[in-house]
Amino acid sequence: MIAFLGQGRMGTPMARRLVEAGHDVRTWRRVSGVTAAAAVDGADLVITMLSDPAAVREVMTAALPGLRAGTTVVEMSTIGPEAVRGLRALLPAGVGLVDAPVLGSVGPAASGSLTVLAGGDVSGCREVLSVFGSVKELGPLGAGAAMKIAVMSALVPAQVLLAETFAYGEAHGVDRDALVGALADTPLGVPAGRLRTPSEQTRYSLAHAAKDLELAAWEGASMSAAARARLQEARAAGLGERDLAAVVDHVAGAGSGERARRAVPLNLPTVPATNGMYSHAVRAGDTLYVSGQAAFDEQGNIVGEGSMAAQAEHVFQVMARILADQGATFDDIAFIRTYLTDMEDRREYGEVRRKYITGTPPASTTVEVSRLFMPGLLLEVDVIVALPSRRAG
Structure with a gap:
């Protein structure tokens, strides 16, 4: 029996393909009223097609009591290799894991013409994956997830570039149809044709495209950062x-x-989720405001409890991800503010800070506070960043 978790735009037609191919399929979605653990109980194969890394981790954590030794989880969402490694650590040793994100949208999902990018040992699920389309076996666990992000980091910026190309043409009196015709014989001809008349049907949502590029963030990705x-x-x-x-x-x-002038909230999938009452950062023009960062993980547990060095390392690593997402580095920080629960720890904190902020020091304030928002936290750090204008959106 196959348990298919996720019945969104892609999950619904994919599960239907399995049923039409003669497989015994049990589908699950959040609003079904059935627990994820009940949905996977007795399944030989569990397929996930969910929105983002946080959703995959949340659903699979809830499903853990229903998983049995010998079951294989096939993760088909777009979550990136880091999240796949995190999922492997979450699952029991007796449960197999394959990462198999897909290239293609709703139409190919319905017709079975997706491209499946598989990482890990697919020997036990190769036949099932072939129901969705052609299967490319790419190597060890995580290889499929990495390939998907690499491909999207080229395809999505290309479509944003075309949107800007259309805007330039419109501003200079260039007919859009004529522009698409001129692009027809170039490598951009096919995506230009698709963008000429935006579809009323959502085949690949703008939010998912933004999420995919957020997963693709790395310090040198200036074009991807602009898109x-x-x-x-x-x-x-x-x-x-x-x-x-x-x-x-x-x-x-x-x-x-x-x-x-528009303030754009930023919440990266690679940074532990907020409680919904704030965003990790907000970009306004060429200025980035980063909320106070503290040492806790995705489950809300303290990282490095009792150790200023460990907590400071975690805070600066998280901050590095946020900066890289916007094409910035620690050299672009204009102002840094640190809250310590014990000023006697400032020397240990300073040693870590100097590992990351190595150039001209930014404007800075350090204060001692009686306590922070979670017991066990020793510091919180917020910054204001002057984004390099050549990389800002």
Whole structure:
């Protein structure tokens, strides 16, 4: 029996393909009223097709009591290799894991013409995966997830580039159809044709495209960072559930002055989730405001309890991810503020801080406080960053 967790735009047609191929399938979605553990109970194969790394971890944590030794989990969401490694650590040793994200949207999911990018030992699920389309076996666990992010870090920025190309053409009196015709014989011809008339149906949501580029964030990815900023603006403007093609009208309609003033909240999948009452960072024009970062993990547990050095390392590593997401480094920090529960720890904290902030010191304030928002936290750090204008959105 196959348990298929996730019945969204992609999950529904994919589960239907399995049923039509003669497999015994039990589907599950959050609003079903059935627990994830009950959904996977007795399953030989568990397939997940969920929205992001946090959703996968949440659902699979809930499913743990129902998993039995010998079951294989096939993770088909787009969550990146780091999250796949985290999932492997979460699952019991007797439960197998394959990462198999797909290339393609709703249409190919329904017709069985997706490209499955598989990592890990697929010997026990190769036949099932072939129901969805062609299977590319790419190597060890995590290889499929890494390949998916690498591909999307090229495809998505290319579509944002075309949206800007259309906006330039419109501003200079170039007919859009004529522009698409001129691009037809170039490598950008096919995506330009798809973007010419945005689809009313959401095949690949703008929010998912932004999430994919957030997963692809790394310090040297300047073009990807610019595309990601565009999509984050569009998502903040309420276009997240629209098809990615909606970025065309967003770019054309948003004046540069308006974009510069808009505050765009940023919450990376690679940073422990907030409680919903704040965002980890907000970008306004060329300035990035990073909320107070503290040493806790995705489950809300203290990292490095009792150790200032361990907590400081965690805080600066998280901050590094946030900065890299916006194409910035620690050299771009204009102001840093540190809250310590014991000023006697400032020397130990300073040793860690100097490992990350190595250039001209930014403006700085350090204060002692009686306590922080979670018992056991020894420090909290927030920063204001002057984003390099050449990389800002």
